[in-house]
Amino acid sequence: MTTVNNNHYDVIVIGGGITGAGTARDCAMRGLKVLLVERHDFSTGATGRNHGLMHSGARYAVTDHESAKECIQENMILRKIARHCVEETDGLFITLPEDDLNFQATFVQKCTEAGISAEIIDPKQAIIMEPSVNPELIGAVKVPDASIDPFRLTMANVLDAQLHGAEVLVYHEVVDVIIEQDRMVGVKLRNNHNGEELDVYATVTVNAAGIWGALIAQMAGVKINMFPAKGSLLIFGHRVNNMVINRCRKPANADILVPDDAVCVIGTTSVRIPIEECDDMRVTPEEVEELLAEGMKLAPSLGSTRILRGYAGVRPLVASDDDPSGRSISRGIVTLDHEKRDGLAGFITITGGKMMTYRLMAEEVTDLVCQKLNISKNCDTATTPLPGSEPKEETKRFSFSQKAAEGRHGTLDKEIESGDAASDALVCECEGVSVGEVRYAVTKLHVHNLINLRRRTRVGMGTCQGELCACRAAGVMCSDDKSAQKAINDLNGFVNERWKGMQPVAWGDNLAEAQLTATIYQGLLGVDKLANERRIEYYEI
Amino acid sequence: MATETQTQNVSVNNFEQCLKCSICTVYCPVSAVTPEYPGPKQAGPDAERYRMKNKAFFDDALKMCLNCKRCEVACPNDVHIGDIIQAARIKYNTHRPKLRDMMLANTDFVGTMASPFAAIANPILKLKPMKAVLHGVMAIDKHRTFPDYSSRKFESWFKKNAAALQDKFNKHVSYFHGCYVNYNYPQLGVDFVNVMNAVGYGVHLLEKEKCCGVALIANGMPKQAKRQGEVNMTSMRKAIAQGHQVLTTSSTCTFTMRDEYDHLLGIDNHDVRDSISLATRFLYQLIEKGEIKLAFREDFKKRVAYHSACHMERMGWVPYSTRLLRMIPGIDFVMLESQCCGISGTYGFKKENYERSQAIGKGLFDQIKEVNPDCVATDCETCKWQIEMSTGTPVMNPISIIAEALDVEKTRELNKQ
Numbered sequence: 001m002t003t004v005n006n007n008h009y010d011v012i013v014i015g016g017g018i019t020g021a022g023t024a025r026d027c028a029m030r031g032l033k034v035l036l037v038e039r040h041d042f043s044t045g046a047t048g049r050n051h052g053l054m055h056s057g058a059r060y061a062v063t064d065h066e067s068a069k070e071c072i073q074e075n076m077i078l079r080k081i082a083r084h085c086v087e088e089t090d091g092l093f094i095t096l097p098e099d100d101l102n103f104q105a106t107f108v109q110k111c112t113e114a115g116i117s118a119e120i121i122d123p124k125q126a127i128i129m130e131p132s133v134n135p136e137l138i139g140a141v142k143v144p145d146a147s148i149d150p151f152r153l154t155m156a157n158v159l160d161a162q163l164h165g166a167e168v169l170v171y172h173e174v175v176d177v178i179i180e181q182d183r184m185v186g187v188k189l190r191n192n193h194n195g196e197e198l199d200v201y202a203t204v205t206v207n208a209a210g211i212w213g214a215l216i217a218q219m220a221g222v223k224i225n226m227f228p229a230k231g232s233l234l235i236f237g238h239r240v241n242n243m244v245i246n247r248c249r250k251p252a253n254a255d256i257l258v259p260d261d262a263v264c265v266i267g268t269t270s271v272r273i274p275i276e277e278c279d280d281m282r283v284t285p286e287e288v289e290e291l292l293a294e295g296m297k298l299a300p301s302l303g304s305t306r307i308l309r310g311y312a313g314v315r316p317l318v319a320s321d322d323d324p325s326g327r328s329i330s331r332g333i334v335t336l337d338h339e340k341r342d343g344l345a346g347f348i349t350i351t352g353g354k355m356m357t358y359r360l361m362a363e364e365v366t367d368l369v370c371q372k373l374n375i376s377k378n379c380d381t382a383t384t385p386l387p388g389s390e391p392k393e394e395t396k397r398f399s400f401s402q403k404a405a406e407g408r409h410g411t412l413d414k415e416i417e418s419g420d421a422a423s424d425a426l427v428c429e430c431e432g433v434s435v436g437e438v439r440y441a442v443t444k445l446h447v448h449n450l451i452n453l454r455r456r457t458r459v460g461m462g463t464c465q466g467e468l469c470a471c472r473a474a475g476v477m478c479s480d481d482k483s484a485q486k487a488i489n490d491l492n493g494f495v496n497e498r499w500k501g502m503q504p505v506a507w508g509d510n511l512a513e514a515q516l517t518a519t520i521y522q523g524l525l526g527v528d529k530l531a532n533e534r535r536i537e538y539y540e541i
Numbered sequence: 542m543a544t545e546t547q548t549q550n551v552s553v554n555n556f557e558q559c560l561k562c563s564i565c566t567v568y569c570p571v572s573a574v575t576p577e578y579p580g581p582k583q584a585g586p587d588a589e590r591y592r593m594k595n596k597a598f599f600d601d602a603l604k605m606c607l608n609c610k611r612c613e614v615a616c617p618n619d620v621h622i623g624d625i626i627q628a629a630r631i632k633y634n635t636h637r638p639k640l641r642d643m644m645l646a647n648t649d650f651v652g653t654m655a656s657p658f659a660a661i662a663n664p665i666l667k668l669k670p671m672k673a674v675l676h677g678v679m680a681i682d683k684h685r686t687f688p689d690y691s692s693r694k695f696e697s698w699f700k701k702n703a704a705a706l707q708d709k710f711n712k713h714v715s716y717f718h719g720c721y722v723n724y725n726y727p728q729l730g731v732d733f734v735n736v737m738n739a740v741g742y743g744v745h746l747l748e749k750e751k752c753c754g755v756a757l758i759a760n761g762m763p764k765q766a767k768r769q770g771e772v773n774m775t776s777m778r779k780a781i782a783q784g785h786q787v788l789t790t791s792s793t794c795t796f797t798m799r800d801e802y803d804h805l806l807g808i809d810n811h812d813v814r815d816s817i818s819l820a821t822r823f824l825y826q827l828i829e830k831g832e833i834k835l836a837f838r839e840d841f842k843k844r845v846a847y848h849s850a851c852h853m854e855r856m857g858w859v860p861y862s863t864r865l866l867r868m869i870p871g872i873d874f875v876m877l878e879s880q881c882c883g884i885s886g887t888y889g890f891k892k893e894n895y896e897r898s899q900a901i902g903k904g905l906f907d908q909i910k911e912v913n914p915d916c917v918a919t920d921c922e923t924c925k926w927q928i929e930m931s932t933g934t935p936v937m938n939p940i941s942i943i944a945e946a947l948d949v950e951k952t953r954e955l956n957k958q
Binding site for chain 1: 546547550551552557558559560561562563576579582583586587588589590591593594597598600601602618
């Protein structure tokens with residue numbers, strides 16, 4: 001873990017989601033002394049709980065021209081700077097018999113106005129391009145949607161921030177803010193592993209904590225009107241589609257199907273929830289039913305495909321400042337200069353927006369930070385590739401796990417030991433994660449437990465949901481940090497976390513898989529009896 | 542509605558039904574000797590998910606698969622693991638077959654070419670310099686000897702000596718003899734005809750017979766295999782229309798035509814499949830029903846060790862052959878533990894596979910040496926070559942053993958109507 005040497009910074013960024021990571025990168029690249037703090041692991045909030053869709057902007061074209069324009073601009077930028085996090089799948093907007101085909105013309109026109117290439121495709125051609133699509137479609141439009149891995153994207157931003165001198169503290173939670181007169185001068189952190197507290201100071205503090213940013217603001221005596229909206233999604237065992245499939249109509253529930261890595265994801269629902277529920281969201285049976293029923297309209301084969309798990313994220317919707325009732329919601333990027341807005345200097349909140357536009361959000365807030373610090377330096381994040389996305393070297397990858405690792409880490413895969421039987425042995429067979437890759441993640445990518453490891457490498461994200469790989473991974477991590485009891489507790493927590501996501505869809509083969517997992521870990525290994533710490537960390541789940 | 546469809550979860554080759562229990566990997570003969578092979582579970586259902594994402598995830602290690610299907614026998618959830626791997630090789634492999642592979646695969650063509658020159662070809666193929674050339678230039682391992690080519694094809698023998706006699710029987714079967722019987726070992730076909738005639742069945746050849754195609758599939762020539770398969774299916778349909786069962790004396794040809802045609806080549810064989818049977822199975826079932834009887838020579842004495850060929854295991858037909866053999870009073874029958882012999886058709890002939898092939902079979906060879914039988918019985922011809930080369934023990938097809946032990950006159954009497 002990074003040690004905090006000198007605890008005064010130019011800027012402290014609160015929140016290890018994509019916005020915080022992107023902001024830390026931008027600030028560090030402009031030469032600022034940066035500290036990034038995150039209460040749990042990177043991308044545990046909204047960042048890690050969405051579709052993994054790299055919007056073309058087409059979804060917003062009709063309803064929100066501004067968002068659509070931002071999306072397509074950032075879409076084109078991310079293809080270049082985050083090559084290894086993006087799969088250029090393209091997307092279809094399909095019209096079904098129950099939809100109004102007249103909407104298509106408006107849709108295409110609005111897309112074109114926003115700079116999004118939208119090409120009308122003959123339905124028969126659409127079926128050839130994407131064989132899983134509902135064959136009853138009466139219209140299709142091709143747009144430059146793509147698939148993006150938010151875990152990788154966040155990690156790449158963090159790594160680049162570090163390369164530019166930023167310091168990073170994970171499992172450090174802001175428990176209070178330090179205010180002197182009318183200026184925020186720092187924050188009080190609690191180490192969530194050992195409970196120790198420490199104060200850190202900065203000229204500017206950026207609140208990039210997503211929905212939880214409302215709570216940070218509250219500590220500073222500032223009110224931000226946020227409306228947490230839960231969105232649930234289902235993950236299928238394998239890809240049925242290789243292009244993103246959307247419905248060509250006004251945005252509604254469960255109308256996007258995205259191919260992500262070896263799986264595909266249908267979502268989302270949308271339900272307002274109280275902020276207290278944001279740390280423990282559950283997918284309800286009604287949501288599963290709706291997602292499946294609507295999903296089958298996009299791709300009928302979803303009906304007979306194994307569902308791996310359900311999960312839910314929360315959209316950080318913000319009330320527009322100019323609406324005193326708080327009902328009007330801003331979908332765009334919201335940068336709040338609390339010095340101007342509330343008379344509290346040294347404190348800025350960046351919120352709203354989308355994962356898609358994180359870089360733009362980071363640029364906006366960093367511009368403001370620089371202005372406060374009287375620094376004039378241009379933003380380079382749109383043109384500088386992220387670590388791993390530098391131009392490809394011509395290397396020949398042979399084995400399955402080498403190819404999979406290159407997909408996950410891009411050019412950084414050269415840091416993964418391979419070539420000997422011990423390093424090449426597979427930890428996770430479903431996702432092709434080798435011992436070498438686990439070791440690399442543990443030493444270089446801020447991995448403290450199995451759940452962190454999963455976000456960095458996909459260990460346990462495959463069909464078996466940890467049935468075989470979890471204990472192997474715990475073994476590798478254990479031999480590295482010499483703590484068997486910690487590894488057992490970790491293993492117990494991990495298996496329970498996997499079960500939480502399987503539970504809403506526990507039937508058929510998925511249930512059989514879960515039973516086999518339970519038999520191995522409870523019956524055979526007795527992990528639940530060996531674990532001496534059963535604190536369920538909901539935020540990790 | 543949605544949850545109802547979820548109860549009928551089916552996937553191609555049942556790949557989604559895999560519960561990752563890894564029992565298949567435990568039973569995989571390749572995994573047991575080659576740590577570099579990812580094992581059937583990983584190479585099959587696991588990696589299939591990634592191949593669906595991008596065909597670049599095809600791993601050359603899949604070529605190490607023997608297609609023995611022991612993984613499928615072991616699977617408790619009916620996942621067609623071997624089919625997934627073979628289908629991936631057909632679909633994603635970008636390398637074109639080498640000359641060697643084409644030669645090994647075209648058993649039909651090479652047999653036709655070699656038979657007339659058997660007297661010259663057989664000794665030449667055994668010469669050390671020739672083997673060195675094959676090893677060096679063709680990458681056919683120098684330890685291997687091609688099975689002898691017969692100077693007279695089975696088909697020629699049949700037309701000259703047997704065909705005219707078959708119509709006098711009341712009951713009839715068709716015979717798919719396969720390349721091995723036709724070009725290398727006509728005696729097995731002769732034995733088959735003798736046994737069938739003794740129990741009152743006339744034997745007929747198919748109107749047109751092509752190599753079943755197993756070697757073509759294994760060597761990356763599925764299109765040719767499919768063409769040949771269609772010819773066989775057409776001929777068999779005609780035979781079946783006359784009320785014939787189609788019998789074989791090769792477990793692998795049988796398995797290929799019954800299961801691989803449909804699973805790997807997309808040949809619709811549903812109306813033919815149940816009429817294709819192995820001769821031992823056909824005989825055993827008739828004996829069970831009381832429709833035929835066998836009488837054996839009293840002076841026949843032989844210690845026979847039975848080897849379960851992989852595709853016999855996959856079909857679940859081992860008991861037919863073994864129970865039939867056990868009916869012979871003079872047999873001292875030993876059941877060998879079921880293990881792959883390692884040859885897997887043309888696989889073991891390739892230089893790059895030789896060592897692995899022998900390592901896989903070692904357990905079986907050791908067993909045979911310990912049992913020390915007069916002969917090994919097995920239903921597969923390539924197992925025969927491998928076991929004979931590796932142990933020196935002669936190997937016979939159960940039908941040949943039956944033919945040798947049979948009291949033909951008595952059997953004819955018993956089955957007279």
